Amino acid sequence: MRRKLIVVSNRGPVSFGRDDRGARVVRRGGGGLVTALRSLVALHDVTWIASAMSEEDRRVAAEAGGELLEETARDGSSYRFRLVAHDPQAYDWFYNVVANPTLWFLQHYLWDLKQAPRWDRGLHHAWDEGYVAVNRSFADAVVAELEREPDAAVFLHDYHLYLAPRMIREDRPDATLAQFIHIPWPQSDQWRVLPARIRTAIHDGLLGNDVVGFHSERWRRNFVRACHDILDVDSGPVRRRTVVAPISTDPQEFDELATSDAVLAAEREIVARRPERLVLRVDRTDPSKNVVGGFQAFETYLDAHPEARGRVGMLALLDPSRQDIPDYAEYLGAIQRAARAVNDRFQQNGWTPIDLQIRDDFPQTVAAYKQYDVLLVNAIYDGLNLVAKEGPLVNERDGVLVLSENAGAHAELGQWALTVNPFDLSGQAEAIHEGLEMPAEERSARIEAIRAHVREHDLSAWVEAQLAALDSVAVTARR
Numbered sequence: 289m290r291r292k293l294i295v296v297s298n299r300g301p302v303s304f305g306r307d308d309r310g311a312r313v314v315r316r317g318g319g320g321l322v323t324a325l326r327s328l329v330a331l332h333d334v335t336w337i338a339s340a341m342s343e344e345d346r347r348v349a350a351e352a353g354g355e356l357l358e359e360t361a362r363d364g365s366s367y368r369f370r371l372v373a374h375d376p377q378a379y380d381w382f383y384n385v386v387a388n389p390t391l392w393f394l395q396h397y398l399w400d401l402k403q404a405p406r407w408d409r410g411l412h413h414a415w416d417e418g419y420v421a422v423n424r425s426f427a428d429a430v431v432a433e434l435e436r437e438p439d440a441a442v443f444l445h446d447y448h449l450y451l452a453p454r455m456i457r458e459d460r461p462d463a464t465l466a467q468f469i470h471i472p473w474p475q476s477d478q479w480r481v482l483p484a485r486i487r488t489a490i491h492d493g494l495l496g497n498d499v500v501g502f503h504s505e506r507w508r509r510n511f512v513r514a515c516h517d518i519l520d521v522d523s524g525p526v527r528r529r530t531v532v533a534p535i536s537t538d539p540q541e542f543d544e545l546a547t548s549d550a551v552l553a554a555e556r557e558i559v560a561r562r563p564e565r566l567v568l569r570v571d572r573t574d575p576s577k578n579v580v581g582g583f584q585a586f587e588t589y590l591d592a593h594p595e596a597r598g599r600v601g602m603l604a605l606l607d608p609s610r611q612d613i614p615d616y617a618e619y620l621g622a623i624q625r626a627a628r629a630v631n632d633r634f635q636q637n638g639w640t641p642i643d644l645q646i647r648d649d650f651p652q653t654v655a656a657y658k659q660y661d662v663l664l665v666n667a668i669y670d671g672l673n674l675v676a677k678e679g680p681l682v683n684e685r686d687g688v689l690v691l692s693e694n695a696g697a698h699a700e701l702g703q704w705a706l707t708v709n710p711f712d713l714s715g716q717a718e719a720i721h722e723g724l725e726m727p728a729e730e731r732s733a734r735i736e737a738i739r740a741h742v743r744e745h746d747l748s749a750w751v752e753a754q755l756a757a758l759d760s761v762a763v764t765a766r767r
């Protein structure tokens with residue numbers, strides 16, 4: 289059944305820019321959340337509310353003058369789109385001080401606590417004038433949309449919008465609100481790294497929803513416990529308003545992509561240059577992805593296996609991410625230095641151990657998915673990790689998935705992957721070796737099982753699980 293949905297996320301499905309001749313162009317928004325949610329518009333009647341992130345987005349928002357834009361998705365389905373143009377200074381505090389360097393770092397356990405963080409007035413100011421303000425403009429946009437479509441369900445996403453549900457609820461007590469958290473929910477002691485008023489507002493804001501969704505039971509359990517510890521509320525009722533529904537991908541989209549001209553052209557290039565055996569990683573340049581650790585693990589592998597030198601190579605396809613944030617800019621430098629250190633040490637006779645490519649090139653990614661022998665996903669912590677699902681769908685070499693035990697996808701796919709601890713470099717090196725040496729029959733059985741699972745638990749199943757939870761919990765739970 290098609291439903292009226294108001295989807296709310298910081299990053300939109302598309303973003304506007306200008307080409308070399310100054311003409312307006314539309315680009316697809318990057319990242320897992322947006323890639324996954326884009327298919328939602330084919331299934332339901334969607335109005336999407338997102339931040340105007342580029343200069344051109346702001347111009348488009350101004351030209352629309354508060355009216356909805358009509359957009360068409362890749363498959364021809366149409367949806368409505370509203371860009372919220374926040375105050376630029378407020379947005380900078382929201383995105384570049386609170387959402388990413390603070391909440392993302394906290395939720396992925398990225399700090400070395402003996403050194404960081406140390407809060408000063410800067411965080412409090414960015415919280416009040418940035419995070420609260422941007423959540424307020426999102427809440428106002430949703431309330432305006434609910435005036436137009438009073439029975440639409442509101443489907444909010446992620447760590448950018450923890451306060452909006454409570455704000456919407458205060459204005460519209462009967463609204464139907466669900467939020468999906470795409471990143472890990474850490475244990476309550478970790479939340480105590482944040483000042484009390486902030487961690488309290490986050491948990492209270494989320495409980496403005498009827499339903500809160502997580503990728504795995506592990507994150508859900510932590511959320512329920514943290515609500516108890518931080519807000520002193522009973523766990524039972526909170527638990528009944530949560531749902532575990534790991535996000536997925538659209539297998540049909542990948543089937544089509546795999547044979548598209550752009551992917552076939554990129555694949556020809558990879559095949560022409562590939563080593564005998566290929567270890568692949570695909571990530572944003574985010575410290576949580578453990579790219580440097582992965583290179584060190586590959587170095588450990590080459591150290592232990594001289595016979596692999598000249599034959600096995602790693603291809604790292606990395607999408608540059610959040611480069612206005614110093615920690616991210618520094619991490620990109622660390623990635624480049626780490627790759628160079630391994631290459632300087634081992635390269636010989638035209639063979640380079642690590643082929644590092646830093647750009648957003650989706651056709652190249654899909655082409656590389658088809659070609660890997662081992663797919664390395666060694667995230668420090670990760671809400672889910674869609675690469676672990678996308679790669680096996682199109683891979684043509686019965687490649688083996690090496691998967692961090694701290695990625696949400698591990699709960700689903702771990703039984704068919706080689707499990708690694710992301711901090712254990714020699715364990716990862718051994719897993720790379722084991723994956724490359726695994727007998728053909730076992731490789732094939734494992735990847736077939738992953739494919740069958742992903743095809744059955746696809747994106748539409750994820751959307752349905754959310755809506756079913758909303759139907760069963762919404763009316764009774766919040767009153």
Ligand code: F6P
Binds near residue numbers: 318572
């Ligand atoms: O869930 C986390 C997430 O929203 C992913 O969907 C995506 O990979 C990433 O963060 C995008 O981050 P940003 O919008 O900051 O580029």
